[in-house]
Amino acid sequence: MRVGLDAFLMLAAVLFALGLYGAVSKKATVQLLMSLELMALAININLVAMSRFITPRSMDGLFFAVFTMVISAAEVGLGLALVLAIYRRSRQSEVSELHELKG
């Protein structure tokens, strides 16, 4: 059985679509962040697979993947800190309840 680059790209597309569904539909902020993580994982699969199949010698995709991981680690840290700050102010962290700024 041959597995090429397109199989990895398909898998990443499916994972990204699932993460997009979660990011749009979830109401708990923690679950929202988990869905964002899922999308970041899909992107990393894309980057690493492209690096391995297309630029194996210069490894560009691997470097991009490492920097993406840094960004998403920062994003998770800040996101969870935001969840805790919101919880401390209003004793809940539901996305649908955060409508103070709604016009």
Next chain:
Amino acid sequence: MTDTVNGLAFGVLSLMCVGGAIGMLFTKNIVHAAFWLLEVSIATAGLFFLLNADYVALVQLLVYAVAVAVLMVFSIMITLRRLEDAIRPRDFSAIAAALGVLFGAVIVFALRGYAKPAGQRLPAVAPDVAAFGKLLFAANGWALPFEIASLILVVALVGAVWWTKEDDD
């Protein structure tokens, strides 16, 4: 070195990824969702090993499978203290599902014509950790982006601490 990725290992790992993602999205208990995300992260690290990206796979295990999972579980513990807060009603959203399916369909349709010439064969030269490290710290390579990334990480974590500290007022 085979000329392609092991199909059986890829199938198992991709099933773990997609199944774990579906479990994460459709479980009622948020703590279970955190553990499903952990499983997806570990399966993704397996995929990286399959692609000979050992360093990225190990970073993936350290950052996602350990640090992020612990952070997730901690913030669930703090914000959803009672058991009935962590059990969610099943919230299926047809609009979000339509958006996800539409996005996936567009990407899959676009991919059908792509990756035919270059992507079928695995190149014989595999990335190795030593060359990766040399390139990462080379002055004309990735040293400057690396330093900027570490600065971003420090600023983000200090900002996270600052956000969560007790208010004085």
